[in-house]
Amino acid sequence: MKYYLKLGFVLLIITVIASGILAYINTITQPIIERNQQIAQENARKEVLPAAISFEEVTGDPTYFIGIDSDDNIVGYTFVASLYGYSSNVETMVGINPEMVIEKIKIISQSETPGLGANCEKPEFQAQFSGKQKSDMKVNKDGGAIVSLTGATITTRTITNSIKTALNKLDIPIENTAEEVE
Amino acid sequence: MAWLKEFTKGFIKENPVFVMALGLCPTLAVSSSVINAIGMGLAATFVLVFSNMFISLIKNLIPSKIRIPAYIVVIASFVTIVDMVMHAYLPAIHKSLGLFIPLIVVNCIILGRAEAFASKNNVFLSILDGLGMGLGFTLALVVIGSIREILGAGQFLGMNVLPATYKPMLVAILAPGAFIVMGLLMSLMNLTKKK
Amino acid sequence: MGLKTFSGGIHPHDNKVYSKDKKIEILPIPQKIVIPLSQHIGSPSKPIVQVGDEVLAGQKIADAGGFVSIPMHSSISGKVTKLAKFNHPTGITVQGIEITGDGEDKWVELSDDTNYMDLPANEMKDRISKAGICGMGGAGFPTHVKLSPPEGKTIDTIILNGVECEPYLTADYRIMLEQTEDIISGLKILMKVVDAKNGVVGIEANKPDAIKIFKNLLKTEKNIKVVGLHLKYPQGAEKQLIYASTKRKVPSKGGLPMDVKVVVQNVGTAIAVYEAVRYNKPLVERVITVSGKIVKDPKNIKARIGTYYSDLLEFCGGTTEEIGKVISGGPMMGFAIPSLDTPMTKGSSGLLLFNKKEAHKKQEDVCLHCGRCVDICPMNLVPSLIAHHVRNNDWDSAEKFGVMDCIKCGSCAYVCPSHIKLIQWIDIGKIKVSESRQK
Amino acid sequence: MEFAGKILFMAVMAIFVQNFVLMRFLGLCPYIGVSKKLDSALGMGMAVIFVMTMASTFTWLIQTYLLVPLHIEFLQTIAFILTIASLVQLVEMVIQKTAPALYKSLGVFLPLITTNCAVLGVAILNIQSEYNFIFAILNGLFAGIGFTLVLVLMAGIRERLDRAELPASMKGMPIAMIVAGCMALAFLGFSGLKF
Amino acid sequence: MNDVFAVSAAPHIKQKISISSVMWQVVLALTPALLVGIFFFGIQSLLLTLYAVVAAVSTEALIQRFRKVPITVSDGSAVVTGILVAFNLNTSSPWWLPVVGAVFAIAIGKQIFGGLGFNIFNPALLGRAFLVASWPTLTTAGWKPTNPMSSIFQSSINGLSNLPSNVPAVITSATPLGVVKALRDTTQISRDMANTVMDNLASMNTLNELFLGNIGGVLGEVSAAALLIGAAFLAWKHIIEWRIPVSYIGTVFILIYVFGGINGIFSASILLPVFHILSGGLILGAFFMATDMVTSPVTKKGRLIFGMGCGILTVVIRLIGGYPEGVSYSILLMNITVPLIDRYTTPKAFGEVKR
Amino acid sequence: MSILIHSILTLGILGLIYGLGLAFASKKFHVEVDPKIEKISGILPNVNCGACGFPGCAAYAEAVATKGAKINLCAPGGDDVTKKIAEIMGLEATSTDRKVAIIHCQSGGKNNTKFKYDYQGIETCKAAILLSGGPNACNYGCVYQYDCVRACKFDAMHIDDNGMIIVDNEKCTGCGACAIACPRNLIEIVSIKKRVHILCSSHDKGAIARKVCGNSTACIACGLCVKKCPVEAISMQNDLAVIDYDKCIVCGMCADVCPTSAIFDPLKEVRAQKKATAKAKAEAMKKKIEEQKSQEKKEEE
């Protein structure tokens, strides 16, 4: 029994030391990681809605951010659209102006086939979404305005549909603004 | 020059990937591009060196009955350190290596070296062994990664190296390509060994 | 005609035209013969004569070497000149008795029991046993043994094997045409010996005239059937014949016909049985086909047991081309032998001569897994796998895949596009497996 | 009905589309190492299914009720690997004592599983994919089945390859990699499967 | 050694059949399809085939030379592989595609395993899978229409005046199966409309054209009739056997009949399975590729299982998979299982009693 | 700070639980195993990588200890481990009195030996001897289908230009695989020190044996060697001379007298020379003595 206690004790010591060190390192890295992530998100939001300088989070389905410029005007909204594509979940950060016209999009996470679906990260591809509306969200093969990636219609369709669905779901305040505009 | 031998044996003669066929999962999973290969290789090298060092330091303190769990804890700690540090300072590579960083824990090379070498040799040799093996691992990853990236994307380290008319052979960076390139390289190794 | 058959099998060109319509001819008494002491399955016979002894035709010169064995008789009259090893139609050399003839063909005394059917079964079997009869259809199993089922087993059907599915061979066909009545008498004797109620004569469809003759003669016999069988090799193999004519399946892994209450005998054996029971005549002659494209005058010959093949060939006028291969038996199952200085035995059904081109065999290629051999194997085996296991010296697997069930019909090797010598591999397998079983 | 549909989808994904071995590069060492004989492969497969399911269960519990409430997710790797290692060892001992026959056919494979990426991999993936308890367990089960499937198929192929006249340099590991590559190529046929 | 006789084990006669005779007969059986391909797609078809054959044969010869084993290209198996690689390609493929495919097929698909007889996977299909995975855009898109242009699409669109303008775009650029896939996939057309198009597709007219060959698709699948002529020849010569093709096609027929309709189980017309069978290389696959003796089971029961497996997988991929076409992948996938099938379907010896 | 405490506590407790649990279990569920297996297990790296082809190190250890598995299969362990296992298993190769294979037939190789028919079958001796007693005229000799060469895993058997089989004494390990493979039982594993061999296995009568032998070097059972052997190491068994290697002192006298050169003695010439010089010396001595004698006689006279 003593022997086993000794074994347990040695193991205990090792784990204690290990976890101590890890906890210490964690306290250093964790804030950096979180900051990195925040910055990345913030940057992404700014990228798709360049006019905004600060954002206000509104939780819901989907959670969206209201973009506000230096004059406290609402310059638009950003949200993340996501759907399962060819072989992964494709997440797209979308920025729209108050008229619900897409400012810009940015693919923030995907692991589609490299060289095919993964080409959706190319700027040329993402650029075509700028200035499009909900009704344009259709791939050219299905008669829409979005030119699909070569050999990756599925991915293209996924992105397009995800944005469309998200736009459909994003309701109250945007409708309000739209009405105001009208 | 025994130490030199301990250092260099991992490059070719006892290359952990080609000769011993250990740690296949990360080798194949992350070698779709050279940059990933380097990242993974260095991460593993770090873990190898430090866990080898550490284990050879404490080897006499650990009763043999629990040496495996103890080693695992040591290794896992270093892996976690690498994981956190990379996450904090190299977020891009961390993201593309993904799952395979924590999986360094179960990479047979690491535990294997701890058992077979570090637990029996002094600190200096153990570090050299870890470094050599780690670099051997990195070397193998880079070789595979280069082939796959050049064939599969026409690029090397993200730069275009083949004429624009080259239509990249996608499979090379997909799963089947990984296996086939690996198989061919191992066979090449066998061929050269025989001569 | 309602032909019957089994599953699997092949259709080789039957090449029977060479000798099909040749009446049986009787070979003049040869000068010298050799009686090998192992012409049958079982222990060799034991010689009871010495060099220098004078013998008569039909005189016993060797005793049975046990229960599963048969006595041997001189087939000519003359003098014993040698006791030594001689070639055997299966290619090996075995102990034999050489007799130099006196050219007079003096016989031992034969009787004629016209009321032979009234003899008790025991007496009949005794006469069969004394006459030294073994199966004339191939394997040469002592007939009296087959007719002595062990306690508890009964036989209800005797099947006469008149299939002769081997290409080239026509000896059985000729005797079926020329000695029909003797065969039927033999069948009746066989039925009586084992108290079998039914008799069946199985004949392949390429011998319609034989079927007709038998049907005519057996019109009145209610318990004897003539069964017409599909033209397919190996229709004559015992298990396949039993299945085709009675739908009974002889169990694998060493099952015997008597396990399904059947005994199969060759038509030639039936004649020998008839002659033994009625005339007390030992088995000293049989009909053999000498054929082949290069034989000048292919023939069906009634010859004395022990006659040298070279004498038979001479009787047929020799060959028109250089001989490439000599086959004792049929082309599918017979043995290629290195020399014509080989005596015929009780089981010799044919002597075939091939020229150099016909003798040429291709090298083995690799197995394509085409499955042709599997498709046609009448025993439902996977020959390619058996061969593979034998090649790897894996006798256990070979046994598991049924080497021992193979009847060596040769169909698989016949159809293999890769020329794999499946039978040769299987042969090794059989030997090795039985060796390891004995251990 | 929808639940059943979800489960079916999950099963198809884990077994065919995202097969752990062929598509995700997890568990390659045993895949290559224990696929020489069909019997061993079957035993190994069964053991892996069992352990992956168990590991999914326990690690999910540890993560949800220990690491997350205490905000010490960074200890995931170390806690999981310890759990798995102990679990495996415990199971091994119990089986060895209570069911020696089962141990003979299955137990011998257990230690090999500790250092199998697939087990730790599935545990971490469960957490990353934010599966609930039931789905985590099922994912472990299906991933194990997927592993077993390809392992057994591979073993069948390798037994047949014993008959082949392979080029000398391809014997052993290299041809196994090539076969794995070809299998992965065939499994691409499942890609894009949608219900 | 001329004075001695030859001695060998029985049997002493042999059917006149050899590997090369088998292979060259397969080549012969494939020529009608090639001729039809040339007729509809032009000389390009012949060129692609030639490239593939030359590449396959020279790769085989080079590797055998390097391995220092006898060079056996004259047995014709590499020629068959080459032809089948080309047959699996779109006729608008660039010249190097068949070449690369054939090289891969022979080098990785065949010679690496030791050459003829030892490969596990169907080399030609492995070559195709490799090409599809490497250059998906080149191999699965850009179908060249036949010349003269088939009326199949017109006939299927006839009577659909209220079709949204985008529908023709979906349909005309694809192979018949691509159309079916699009109809099942897109959310753009109403279900009724999709049904109408589907019914039109599975009409006698279309089937006629499919049978004779006036449709887009890969080189070798263009005419079911030509393929069937070749297949009949092979069957007559006992080179292929009925089990695989029949169980394969039968399974596809039943499954498509049950699950093929757009409106749920049993909603398909009886002609839809026929449509599926006649299109998408199923005939080519079932008679010429699933039957490759090297990569299919040797046992009779095994071949039935193999065929059924191919059928099931083909239907799964066609109906819910990522590709319009599942023949090549289903055969490859079943190739993987062949050793196990063979192992577990070893027949019982004649007379063996059940235990 | 709470994180630090939490993590230390959690891991510590986990570690303790696992450790104690396992300790308890290992006691409760203890099963006896072969100490050899334990020992080998101890030496193996225990990384359970499966490279050895066994399902884990323990399984490999067991296979080595009980099933005679090869000891050099552990890839991570390398040579060290192999050596140590060898020590445990007592497999030290003894090189002092090596045994090698010798083939008791020298009928001249495939190209020279006499054949009674043209063999057209599969390339294995096992099959060849089944057809009419083998293709070669001699029913006891080598049939030259080289089963033995294929059986040798050490590349120790070579086929020379004549088709003769040569054993490479350097490479031969005396494993005996060839001897088992030979269906004619022509191969014997004999100490490398015994260098005089009867290279014939024919039990045929002299005349026949000589006639059918491709080299005419068959043993004709003349019995000269039996008579000559100073230690009675040769006996005539069923018309074949057989050397009892336990008795043979490698003097080579039998080889000298054999009329057909069926006996092989690599030192024959050396010995012959020695003998010649000895004889010459003896003769010289004799002469001297005789001369002396005659001189003495003369002197006497």
Ligand SMILES: Cc1cc2nc3c(=O)[nH]c(=O)nc-3n(C[C@H](O)[C@H](O)[C@H](O)COP(=O)(O)O)c2cc1C
């Ligand atoms: C290996 C491989 C990977 C693929 N990856 C993707 C992908 O990431 N995204 C995608 O949309 N399609 C992918 N595809 C699917 C094909 O390219 C598919 O034909 C295409 O998406 C259909 O688009 P099309 O309408 O342009 O033919 C992949 C196909 C293969 C063979």
Ligand SMILES: Cc1cc2nc3c(=O)[nH]c(=O)nc-3n(C[C@H](O)[C@H](O)[C@H](O)COP(=O)(O)O)c2cc1C
């Ligand atoms: C070892 C052995 C024992 C046999 N025992 C009997 C037997 O007891 N009763 C019987 O009717 N046949 C027996 N037979 C004969 C076989 O059933 C069969 O007739 C014989 O082998 C010849 O058949 P074949 O020419 O088809 O090869 C035996 C055969 C062998 C080889």
Ligand SMILES: Cc1cc2nc3c(=O)[nH]c(=O)nc-3n(C[C@H](O)[C@H](O)[C@H](O)COP(=O)(O)O)c2cc1C
């Ligand atoms: C493949 C094969 C083919 C055979 N063909 C015949 C045949 O055509 N005629 C025949 O009488 N026996 C043939 N036999 C032998 C029979 O199986 C059986 O041994 C014989 O009919 C028994 O009769 P027996 O003892 O009178 O010879 C064949 C055997 C085998 C294995």
Ligand SMILES: Cc1cc2nc3c(=O)[nH]c(=O)nc-3n(C[C@H](O)[C@H](O)[C@H](O)CO)c2cc1C
């Ligand atoms: C009926 C038949 C079908 C064949 N099908 C193919 C095929 O689909 N693909 C292929 O590469 N070779 C095929 N071959 C040729 C040959 O079998 C193939 O090259 C081998 O798989 C190579 O080992 C076929 C041969 C035959 C006789």
Ligand code: SF4
């Ligand atoms: S395996 Fe035997 S029974 Fe089957 S076909 Fe071949 S020889 Fe005939």
Ligand code: SF4
């Ligand atoms: S017939 Fe020949 S090639 Fe075909 S499976 Fe049988 S042994 Fe192999």
Ligand code: SF4
């Ligand atoms: S098989 Fe063994 S005994 Fe024979 S030569 Fe080779 S190493 Fe020597």
Ligand code: SF4
């Ligand atoms: S195995 Fe025997 S018979 Fe065959 S080649 Fe070797 S020595 Fe000669």
Ligand code: FES
């Ligand atoms: S590295 Fe993944 S199982 Fe070994």
